[in-house]
Structure formats: structure tokens, C-alpha cells
Amino acid sequence: MSPDADLSRWGWGHADREPTDAERRETKARVETMLGFPERPLLPMPDDDLDLPDPRVDPPFHFCTTDPEVRARHTYGKGYPDLVRGFYGEYDPAPDAVARPEEASQIPDLLLWASDERVAVVPFGGGTSVVGGVECHGPGYAGVVSLDTRELDRVLDVDHTSRAARVQAGITGPDLNAQLAEEGLQLRHYPQSYEFSTFGGWVATRAGGHFATRYTHIDDFVESVRAETPVGPLETRRLPASGAGPDPNRFLLGSEGAFGVITEGWVRVQPRPEHRSKATVRFDDFWDGVEATREVVQARHSPANCRLLGPYEAMLNELADDGSSLLLLGFESLDGPTDEQLERALAICGDHGGEWDDPTHEGPDTATGGEDGGGADDEGDAADRSDAAGEWRNSFFEAPYRFNTLVSVGVLVDTFETAVTWDRFPDLHETVRRRVTEAMREECGAGFLSCRFTHVYPDGPAPYYTLLAPADPGNEVEQWRRIKQTASDTLDAFGATSTHHHAVGRVHREHYHREIPDSYLDALRSMKRTLDPEGIMNPGALL
Amino acid sequence: MSPDADLSRWGWGHADREPTDAERRETKARVETMLGFPERPLLPMPDDDLDLPDPRVDPPFHFCTTDPEVRARHTYGKGYPDLVRGFYGEYDPAPDAVARPEEASQIPDLLLWASDERVAVVPFGGGTSVVGGVECHGPGYAGVVSLDTRELDRVLDVDHTSRAARVQAGITGPDLNAQLAEEGLQLRHYPQSYEFSTFGGWVATRAGGHFATRYTHIDDFVESVRAETPVGPLETRRLPASGAGPDPNRFLLGSEGAFGVITEGWVRVQPRPEHRSKATVRFDDFWDGVEATREVVQARHSPANCRLLGPYEAMLNELADDGSSLLLLGFESLDGPTDEQLERALAICGDHGGEWDDPTHEGPDTATGGEDGGGADDEGDAADRSDAAGEWRNSFFEAPYRFNTLVSVGVLVDTFETAVTWDRFPDLHETVRRRVTEAMREECGAGFLSCRFTHVYPDGPAPYYTLLAPADPGNEVEQWRRIKQTASDTLDAFGATSTHHHAVGRVHREHYHREIPDSYLDALRSMKRTLDPEGIMNPGALL
Structure with a gap:
């Protein structure tokens, strides 16, 4: 029997979470009423x-x-x-x-x-x-x-003085945090795949965590990496920083198995934050929300959460249904209250017409949760899930399960994402909306597209799009391929990246090769020939 | 006539700053009384x-x-x-x-x-x-x-919306900030070489700025780079972030001219910070200062300045002469006061026995300086140079000029630096002190070694050592080489990096090759063969 027998063979996650008849019925109804196209059982x-x-x-x-x-x-x-x-x-x-x-x-x-x-x-x-x-x-x-790699699932060493841990590549998010919790520490890296994805996978694909700014990319957590290549091990030195030549960690970060397999690494860990503040800001106009978000991050505030949901995204997640956009704003801190930081960010939102209810503040005296161990504790503690941010957090980790149900009722469902500088975002966004919606109509007769920002930077956002369309059973993959091509072509036309955190794999390979300089692609290929002379490592991915 | 005729042919900086007889006399006296060895005119x-x-x-x-x-x-x-x-x-x-x-x-x-x-x-x-x-x-x-590259000295474009600027590689620090100041912006990257070094040089060597944490490494300012290689241009796409494969910017960052010459890039810029807070903390015991520094940065406070000066370093810079260590602590912000951040960091220092006088706070209402244009405005404004941090700032940019005078009175003077995790720092530090001091005594009959932290990270410090010894005229380079070898060997023995921000060049090449995995060195060489088939680019540096 497969060691994965408790997981769905075809869908996301656990086998006992495959869509029930009740879920299928409910989703069918939502597809009809909300999306306006018929389901296809x-x-x-x-x-x-x-x-x-x-x-x-x-x-x-x-x-x-x-x-x-x-x-x-x-x-x-x-x-x-x-x-x-x-x-x-x-x-x-x-x-x-x-x-x-x-x-x-x-x-x-x-x-x-x-x-x-x-x-x-x-x-x-x-x-x-x-x-x-x-x-x-x-x-x-x-x-x-x-x-x-999933038998390689242990935390091998913890350095409390430097706050770092040596972990094996096949450990999953919950297992990693459960083992670290015994030491009073956490990694605090929460990609949407957190429940199942592994440390080695995060490094290989340059995973992005749930937090909007600062310590969110696995790139920034990695102190050292070890990979096995066909010509031998490639193990970097454990260092807090270095200026010695092109960073070897940054070469393995994003390597996608094309040069070797990552087996372990040292990561930077930390205790649980003691202070949190959060609020949900409503904007009548999406573009006011965009401006407020830009100003918050350009003022060099570093919210842990700064997730702007466009009107359709807010609707899809059942957080608003009146066409308004929502900015989920949250700060956290290991030492000292975050009230003031949130107030400053809210003041900027107010300047752009944002409105919010009373913010929530938590400190060591008010937090109800203890160590959260294996749970994904990114928004607050368990007692606090009734607000928009708490709803969002549930929604975030549940989303992949909803894909199972959507697939089972004949809905074509996908997400695509990018990053682009602020100056180019408005044109990019309008063009993506127009072209991808057109492509869905052409392929499927109808379509729904929503947008949120998953991450924001002083020089630009990472917009994330969700698309839904009525699939033609038996023809789904071809339909999907043509819509995806339109999306990727549009991102490329604006000089946006082919992927902000989903990685390249085989799906984005064509556009990745357009994105990077030809001479750099040649150079990467020559590196591959050196480390993998027979070309056996994950052929067709990345390179 | 050389376009550099206003610069010293042999020493640091401007020709009219070559050591005067008065400076030589004063330095001779200081060498005798403070360092305890005779000068050699x-x-x-x-x-x-x-x-x-x-x-x-x-x-x-x-x-x-x-x-x-x-x-x-x-x-x-x-x-x-x-x-x-x-x-x-x-x-x-x-x-x-x-x-x-x-x-x-x-x-x-x-x-x-x-x-x-x-x-x-x-x-x-x-x-x-x-x-x-x-x-x-x-x-x-x-x-x-x-x-x-120094004729390529222009800011070519400014994107105010994304806060980024396109700059040519040969522009120096002061020219860059002067041109950006016309747009109300700054780069805020201040390596000690700021007055003369260039943007292209910063990228090629992964320059570290003066700030102790966060936005200080040129790596983090670079949005895109263009280099000319012998096989053609290598120009990366302008992006706020990307997860697409091994980062091409990180390949050019630290490339040290071995693959091509950097000609321009887009960098992230910002307005002048409006708020600053600072204090100087005195510790009787260096190791108390180390612990306080570690705790401040592990609490994820992000001071702009967090420079721990060991007792000899404080003495060398004439900031203390009683054997105490000093922590120069400063915060700055674009939006909102920094008083609270400083107070939190000071509370940690107090827990470790640190003592300080009244902290200084500046806001938009109290700052006396306007736009500082070409000046290096890293610690505060011009009116505020009378405290230890202000003294330090002067001392920081003046230090290379002092080397001129020291060389002219026969003092062997050098600095070396590294980064290492906190757990290994105590042993590394004691061993560096012992071995390098021994090497100076053996080579020169005497020697002085001081230490400061230039940068600190949650998982480790970047210690920076200054050494002074009486040179044997005519034999200086050999003496220096043997002392340097001892220093680099010792860093290597502890698994510390061969360089935190001085780069590899030819001096650190041997130890850089020990530091990186053999297979990664092979891979870099194969990249070089692809981009520079005839091997003409800066041979002997890095690879």
C-alpha cells in the first residue's frame, strides 16, 4: 500500500476531504448564482x-x-x-x-x-x-x-544561540513546526501548500510564504543548503551573510531539481511573535486601495499581512458582496506593541478613502493561544477567526480543497500570479482582465476573473489572479492550455515576471526563457552540463 | 593629463589630502604613545x-x-x-x-x-x-x-511611482545622490568608499553600506542590471521580485568583472527619512555588548546603526579610553517617530549592564538640515556631529585618509572582515585575536588589533578587524602577506566567510575557493566559459 494512502489520489489533500455530494450540490448552486454559468456534472x-x-x-x-x-x-x-x-x-x-x-x-x-x-x-x-x-x-x-524525499523528515539540530535549525529536505510544514515547537521556535513560512509541501520543495521553487512583506520568502530564511548532484554533493557554508562572489544559496534557490536534489539545509528560526494588530479596510474603489497599499509599503512599513482583495476576490471569499475592495492589514512583533504601526498604516488608508472598524490588538496578556505547534498560525490565534482576516486565513488554506469540488462539477479553475513595478501595474491589470476574460469566453463561453495582492514591495505588487469558467468535459486540458497561454503572454508583454512564487516547472518554461537573458540561459545550461553531465535531473523543468 | 589629476596617485582620495608634515608628526606621536611601537619614517x-x-x-x-x-x-x-x-x-x-x-x-x-x-x-x-x-x-x-567606467555617470531615468531609478555603472556615490536629490530621492547606500566608488563597482562586489541592518546591501537595492559580456549583453528584467529560477541579478551581484562589465541598472530609491533616534551605550565588558547586540537584532528590531565597538576600536576612534565598549545605536523612519524603537533596544541593553546618556530624537520639526544632496547623510544632519555617533560618522569616512598618513610613517595598517553565526563568534574572535597578534609580533615585533561589528543579523554578526604594526621599510608587502594569510586561514578554520563586504578579488581568491563547494566553483567556471570564451574578463579575480 502506498504510504500516501490517506491522501486523495487525484485531488488536493486528504482522501477523506474529497468532495462530498453535499459539497458538490452547494458548489453547483454557487456556480449558477454567483458565476452565472451552468455547472457540468x-x-x-x-x-x-x-x-x-x-x-x-x-x-x-x-x-x-x-x-x-x-x-x-x-x-x-x-x-x-x-x-x-x-x-x-x-x-x-x-x-x-x-x-x-x-x-x-x-x-x-x-x-x-x-x-x-x-x-x-x-x-x-x-x-x-x-x-x-x-x-x-x-x-x-x-x-x-x-x-x-519525504522519509527525510527530521530536524537534525537546533542552534538556540544563533536561532537556526538544520532540517532535512522532506519535512513538511506541520512536521517542521511541530519539531521546532518542542524547542520553543518556529520557521514562520506559510505557503498555501504548507500542509503538504516540504522544505526541499520550498528551496527548489523559491517558495513565497503568506506574509506580505519582509520575512516571507524561503530565500531569506536559508542559511545554507546541501544538494546531491550527479557529480557529488554541493553544500554551502552556514553563514549569516557573505559578500564572496555570486551567492551559492541563490543558485540552489529556484534550481527546481535541474541540477540535483536538495537533501537538507540550515534555516533561520524564531520564537512566536507576542504582539499583533490587525484591521480590515474597505475601499469603494479598487484603485484607491492600490494607492493606499503602495503608500504603506513605500513608507517602509512592513505589515505581516497587506493583502488587497479586489471586488471579485472579496466576493469569491464571501468577505464582501457590494463591489468594495478589502485591504487585510496586520502587523506582528517579537518585542513591543504593534498598535502604533497599524495606526500609521491606517492613517494612510484613511487619506485614500479607506474605512475600517475597530482594529484588534493582541499582546502577551491578551493572546489566548499557546504554542501552536503544527498549526499554521499566521493571522492570530484560534479564538479569533470571526473577523475578515480570520475568515481569510481559513479560506487561504481551504482554497486548494475547493478546487477538488470545482473540478468535480466541471468548472475550469486556475490561478496565475506575477510581480511588476507599480508604474506598469494599472495597464497590466486592465489588459490581463480584458484578454483573459475574452479567452475564457472564447474557449468556454463564460468566465470569472478576480485579483488580489499576495505580496507587496516598495517598487511593485505581486498580483494574483483566480479564474473560473465552465469546462467542456473531456476537453478541459486543451481549454486550460489556451487560456493559460493568453495569461502568460500578457504578463510577458508587460515585462512582468512569469512567476512570483509558483515556480517555473514545465508550464512556465517557455515564458521563463523569454524572461531571462539568452546569455544567462546559456550559462545556466553550461552549469547543468557540469553538475549533471548526463542530463538526468528533472529534464524539461526550468531549463 | 589624467582626468584623475585631482586625486592622489598612490593614496586614498584627493591629492590635496595627502598627509601633511603636521599630520605625519601627530600620527608619529600617536603611534608611539598609543600603540607602543616606534614609527619608521x-x-x-x-x-x-x-x-x-x-x-x-x-x-x-x-x-x-x-x-x-x-x-x-x-x-x-x-x-x-x-x-x-x-x-x-x-x-x-x-x-x-x-x-x-x-x-x-x-x-x-x-x-x-x-x-x-x-x-x-x-x-x-x-x-x-x-x-x-x-x-x-x-x-x-x-x-x-x-x-x-567613470564617464558613464548619469541617472538616465527616474520612476517616481515605483521609486526606482535607472543609473549608469560609473556614477560615484556623491554624483548619484546629487542627481537623485534633484528628484527628492536618495539611494541611501553608503559604503566606506562612497566618495569614490561607483554603482557598477558596488554591484560587482556586493557592496555593504553603512547601515547595520535591512536596506544596506546593494544586493537589496538592485531591481535589474545590464552587463556587457564578450558574447553580448546580459540584461535582467526590471522586477520588484520574482520566483523564476535562480535569480539572474544574484549572479551578476558579486561577479567581480569575471563574466562581463556592468554598464547600468535600475535601483530602488527613497525619500530622506524624517525621523531619527540615537544613543551611545557603554558596556564595561565587550561580551555584555555582544549579548545585548544579539538580543536586539534577534528581537527583530532593525536599527539603521548598531555598531558595537570593542575597547581598542573605541580607543582608536578616540571615543573611549577606559577599556569600555560602545554600542552606537540608531533608528530612522520615513513615517512616524523612532523613539519607541530606540527605547525598546535600550531596555535590552540595560538588561545587559549597558549605560547611556539621554538619547537624541529628531523629527521633521527638529531636523536642521535640508536635502543633503551629495553628502553622506547616514547618521543625522550636519549640526549634530558632536556626539559619539557623529564623531563616528566623521571617523568612518575619514579612516581611509588616515591610512595614507600611517603608510607614510611606516605603519603596516589593514582591515579584514567576515561574518559568522553567533554560536561560533566567541571562539573565532579569541582565536583571531591570539593568532593575528602573534603573527604581527613575529613579523613586525609588535601589533595592535581592534574589532567592531559593521553589520548584525539575527543569526550572526559581521566582525571587522583593524590591525596596526610597525612595518619594516622595503619589506612591507611580504610582512602584510603573511599576516593576512594568518587572518584568512583563521576565518576559514571556523567556517566563517572569506569576506562579508570587501569582495574576493585576488587577495581572497584562495580562501574563497575553500569556502564555496568545489562543484559550485566548477559550475561558475563553466558559466564563465560560456559568457567569456576567451577568458579575457578580469582573469585571476574571483575564479
Whole structure:
């Protein structure tokens, strides 16, 4: 039996969270009334009698398997085309085998064997990629092995003096924070995939956390990394900072398994913040919210939360239904109240017509929660989920589960994201809205597009778009591909990035190659030839 | 005549600031009484009748010259062995020619010619390297051309909405801020070389600014960069952030001219901070100061200034002479008072036995200075230089001038720096003190070593050491080399970085290669072969 038997084979998350009939009925109704297009009930999912291609290779290691169910569970990530194909039971691109080493020391032999046999190796953490990061068709290879790191799931060392911890690559968010909580520490990195994704995956994909500013990107938490490449280990020195040459950590950050597999690293950790302040600001006009957000971040305030929800996004998350935009604003601090910081940011919002109810402030005396251990404690404690920010927090981690239900009632659902400087954002946003909506209408006859800012910087926002459209059953992947192409082409036309935190994988590869300088792509490829001479590491992703 | 005729040929800075007889006399006395070893008056400097090797090549471009004085001025950086050799008039490693293009568009032809002729090209900004970054002996090459970027000295564009500016690589700190001041903006990046060093040099060497935390490294200011490589331009996209693959900016940051020459970039700029608070905290025991500093930064306070001066450092800068250590603590803000932040940090200092006089607070109503234009406005305004932080600020930018005088009275003077995690700092520090002091005694018969923190991070400090010893005239470079080797070996033994912000150049190359993983060095070399197939770019530096 697969060690992942408690997880949904095709959808996001736990198997017992697959959509119930009641959820499907409720979602159907919402699709009709809110989105204005009819649902398309899909055929029931096939049973577990999966029809996978025969494995082409059988790696001679005890920690490898060719079990069909295990292979099926390592075929896809969790993007829309992944869910749809899993839903229909299409597993043609399944890897030939899955390796699940118990120790990192077993990996070099696997890579040696794979190099000799010209077998592609695809590092696999939580399998939560939405950009085709773990789906490897491997033409020209003798086979494909998915390298699952999740047995490497321990905190190996904690340095309380420097506030850093040495962690293995396959540890998931909740396991990491549970082990750190025993030491009174946290990582405080909360990507939306937090429940399932792994430290190694975060590094490989330059994951972005939930916080809007400052300590949110995994890039900034990494003190050192160790990867196994086909030519040997690449382990950086543990340093708080360095000015010595191009940063080797920044080379592994975003490497997406193309040069090697990350096995462990040292990360910067911290105690639980003692003070929090938050408020929800309402703007009649989205663009007033944009200006207020820009001014807050350009005043160099550093809110932990600074999430601007456009009117459709506020509606989609059931936080507002009157066309207003919402700015979820929150500050946190390890030492000293955050009231004043919030008041300053609210004053800026007020200058731009924002309105808010009484802000909430918490300190060590008012907080009701204790150590939150494995929970994602990003907005406040458990007692405080009744306001918009608390609703948002639930909504944030629940969103991927809602995709399951939407897929099961024939809704094409996807998100795409970028970052762009403030001067270009208005034109970009209007053009994205127009072109992507047009593309949905053309492909699907209707469509819904909403926008929020997930992160903000002094020089620009990271807008994040959610799209929903009525799918044509059996034709979903092609429909999705054409809409996605329109979205990526539009971002590229404005010089925005192909991805702010979803990574490149295979889905964004074409536009990533347009984004980076040709000579830099050539240089990365020459690095790959040096570290991975046989080209076995995750071929087709990134490079 | 050289366009640098107003600068000292051998020493730091302006020619009219070369040491006077009065300064020499005063320094001699201080060396005797404070350092406890006799000065060694050196022979007078030679006149300008320089004896340079004949140029081996004469590039066929109107912007190139083989003028001996110009070549002499592009031979060295400003490290101790550079000053000594310049002082004695030793110019054997002079480049054969100096190129000073008026436009970046002239550079590709130069690189093409150099690749064809196998002539080494050494990018040259302010020439302030202290690590041999611009000194190229070029064995195996037909010649060496120093590529001086300082005609590329303009701000090309300002985006007020995104608060970013497009600047040419050869602009110096004061010119950059003067041009930005016309737009009401500043970069606020103040390396000690600020007066002469250039934007391109900052990027190429990953320069560290004067501020202790947050927005201080040029790495964090860079939105995009353009470099000319021998195979063509490498220009990154202008983005506030991206998660698309290994960051191309981070590849050019720290590239030290080994892949190409940086010609321009977009940087993040900001208005002048309106609020400042500062205080000087005295600790009887250095280690109490270390603990307080660690706790301040681990509480995630982000002081602009957090400079811990050890007892000898406080003495050297004439800020204390009773063996106490000083923590110069300052906060600044664009929006809202900083009083509370300072008070919180001071409370932590008090817990560790620190004592301070009344803190100073400034706001928009109390600040006396206007826009400071070209000045380095890092600590406060001009009216406020009478306290320790103000003294420090003067001392900081004056320090390189003091090197001139020390060299002229036969004192071996150098600084070295690193970064290390807090857990390793005590052992590292004690061992550095012991071994480097021993090395100075062995080489020179005596020696003085002081320490300060230039930057601090939640996981570790960046200690910065100053050493002074009586030189043996005529033998200084060898003496320096052996002491430097001891220092670098000791840092390496503790796993500290070979350089926190001085860069690698040629001086740190050996230890840089020990510091980074072998496979990463191989990978960087393969990148170099791709971008610089003939290996003409700054050979011997970095790689």
C-alpha cells in the first residue's frame, strides 16, 4: 500500500476531504448564482483499477518500487490539468518507479545508477507543484524515477544561540513546526501548500510564504543548503551573510531539481511573535486601495499581512458582496506593541478613502493561544477567526480543497500570479482582465476573473489572479492550455515576471526563457552540463 | 593629463589630502604613545617621473590611452600593499592601456577586439578595491586593458511611482545622490568608499553600506542590471521580485568583472527619512555588548546603526579610553517617530549592564538640515556631529585618509572582515585575536588589533578587524602577506566567510575557493566559459 494512502489520489489533500455530494450540490448552486454559468456534472471518478504503462526500468535499490498505485501518486502535481487527468484516471506520464530513500546517504548511488542507465530523476516533495514541476515525460530516456524525499523528515539540530535549525529536505510544514515547537521556535513560512509541501520543495521553487512583506520568502530564511548532484554533493557554508562572489544559496534557490536534489539545509528560526494588530479596510474603489497599499509599503512599513482583495476576490471569499475592495492589514512583533504601526498604516488608508472598524490588538496578556505547534498560525490565534482576516486565513488554506469540488462539477479553475513595478501595474491589470476574460469566453463561453495582492514591495505588487469558467468535459486540458497561454503572454508583454512564487516547472518554461537573458540561459545550461553531465535531473523543468 | 589629476596617485582620495608634515608628526606621536611601537619614517615619495613597463598593446579606439600617468592610476586598488607600492612608485603590474568609453555602446567593440587579440580586460570603477580586484598581471595574455567606467555617470531615468531609478555603472556615490536629490530621492547606500566608488563597482562586489541592518546591501537595492559580456549583453528584467529560477541579478551581484562589465541598472530609491533616534551605550565588558547586540537584532528590531565597538576600536576612534565598549545605536523612519524603537533596544541593553546618556530624537520639526544632496547623510544632519555617533560618522569616512598618513610613517595598517553565526563568534574572535597578534609580533615585533561589528543579523554578526604594526621599510608587502594569510586561514578554520563586504578579488581568491563547494566553483567556471570564451574578463579575480 502506498504510504500516501490517506491522501486523495487525484485531488488536493486528504482522501477523506474529497468532495462530498453535499459539497458538490452547494458548489453547483454557487456556480449558477454567483458565476452565472451552468455547472457540468462530471462522470464519476474511476475506481482504483488504474491502467498505467508498464515500467521500463526497475531500479536495483530496496527503497524503490514500481507499484502502480505509488507510481500514480507521483505522476502529477496539483495544478488544474493535474487534477482533471487524475480525476479521469489518466496516468500515461507516470514515472516508471518511485524511490523513497530513508537516508540521504542512499541518494548518491541512485544518481550514479541513473546517470549510467540514462534514467531521468525527478525530485518529489509534497507533490504540490502547480506548474508541472514533477511531471516528467522523459523522451529520450530509458525511464523516469520519481525521487520522493519525504522519509527525510527530521530536524537534525537546533542552534538556540544563533536561532537556526538544520532540517532535512522532506519535512513538511506541520512536521517542521511541530519539531521546532518542542524547542520553543518556529520557521514562520506559510505557503498555501504548507500542509503538504516540504522544505526541499520550498528551496527548489523559491517558495513565497503568506506574509506580505519582509520575512516571507524561503530565500531569506536559508542559511545554507546541501544538494546531491550527479557529480557529488554541493553544500554551502552556514553563514549569516557573505559578500564572496555570486551567492551559492541563490543558485540552489529556484534550481527546481535541474541540477540535483536538495537533501537538507540550515534555516533561520524564531520564537512566536507576542504582539499583533490587525484591521480590515474597505475601499469603494479598487484603485484607491492600490494607492493606499503602495503608500504603506513605500513608507517602509512592513505589515505581516497587506493583502488587497479586489471586488471579485472579496466576493469569491464571501468577505464582501457590494463591489468594495478589502485591504487585510496586520502587523506582528517579537518585542513591543504593534498598535502604533497599524495606526500609521491606517492613517494612510484613511487619506485614500479607506474605512475600517475597530482594529484588534493582541499582546502577551491578551493572546489566548499557546504554542501552536503544527498549526499554521499566521493571522492570530484560534479564538479569533470571526473577523475578515480570520475568515481569510481559513479560506487561504481551504482554497486548494475547493478546487477538488470545482473540478468535480466541471468548472475550469486556475490561478496565475506575477510581480511588476507599480508604474506598469494599472495597464497590466486592465489588459490581463480584458484578454483573459475574452479567452475564457472564447474557449468556454463564460468566465470569472478576480485579483488580489499576495505580496507587496516598495517598487511593485505581486498580483494574483483566480479564474473560473465552465469546462467542456473531456476537453478541459486543451481549454486550460489556451487560456493559460493568453495569461502568460500578457504578463510577458508587460515585462512582468512569469512567476512570483509558483515556480517555473514545465508550464512556465517557455515564458521563463523569454524572461531571462539568452546569455544567462546559456550559462545556466553550461552549469547543468557540469553538475549533471548526463542530463538526468528533472529534464524539461526550468531549463 | 589624467582626468584623475585631482586625486592622489598612490593614496586614498584627493591629492590635496595627502598627509601633511603636521599630520605625519601627530600620527608619529600617536603611534608611539598609543600603540607602543616606534614609527619608521619612510623615504619621501618619488616624483611623477614614473618608470612603467612599455605598453604591449595599443587598442585602436579613440577612448583608449597608453599615457603612463593614466596607466599608473589604474594599476592598483587602495589596499595596504597597493598604497605601499604606489608610495614607492612601483608600477610593474600597470595595465598596458586604459579605456574610458563615453558611452556604453562603445564597450562591445572593445570586448570583441580584446577577445580576438587575447587581451585581458579589467573593469575599473572607483579603483577602491582593497582585495586586488583591479590589479591584473595577465600572464598568458597579449596585454591588459583597464576599462574605466567613470564617464558613464548619469541617472538616465527616474520612476517616481515605483521609486526606482535607472543609473549608469560609473556614477560615484556623491554624483548619484546629487542627481537623485534633484528628484527628492536618495539611494541611501553608503559604503566606506562612497566618495569614490561607483554603482557598477558596488554591484560587482556586493557592496555593504553603512547601515547595520535591512536596506544596506546593494544586493537589496538592485531591481535589474545590464552587463556587457564578450558574447553580448546580459540584461535582467526590471522586477520588484520574482520566483523564476535562480535569480539572474544574484549572479551578476558579486561577479567581480569575471563574466562581463556592468554598464547600468535600475535601483530602488527613497525619500530622506524624517525621523531619527540615537544613543551611545557603554558596556564595561565587550561580551555584555555582544549579548545585548544579539538580543536586539534577534528581537527583530532593525536599527539603521548598531555598531558595537570593542575597547581598542573605541580607543582608536578616540571615543573611549577606559577599556569600555560602545554600542552606537540608531533608528530612522520615513513615517512616524523612532523613539519607541530606540527605547525598546535600550531596555535590552540595560538588561545587559549597558549605560547611556539621554538619547537624541529628531523629527521633521527638529531636523536642521535640508536635502543633503551629495553628502553622506547616514547618521543625522550636519549640526549634530558632536556626539559619539557623529564623531563616528566623521571617523568612518575619514579612516581611509588616515591610512595614507600611517603608510607614510611606516605603519603596516589593514582591515579584514567576515561574518559568522553567533554560536561560533566567541571562539573565532579569541582565536583571531591570539593568532593575528602573534603573527604581527613575529613579523613586525609588535601589533595592535581592534574589532567592531559593521553589520548584525539575527543569526550572526559581521566582525571587522583593524590591525596596526610597525612595518619594516622595503619589506612591507611580504610582512602584510603573511599576516593576512594568518587572518584568512583563521576565518576559514571556523567556517566563517572569506569576506562579508570587501569582495574576493585576488587577495581572497584562495580562501574563497575553500569556502564555496568545489562543484559550485566548477559550475561558475563553466558559466564563465560560456559568457567569456576567451577568458579575457578580469582573469585571476574571483575564479
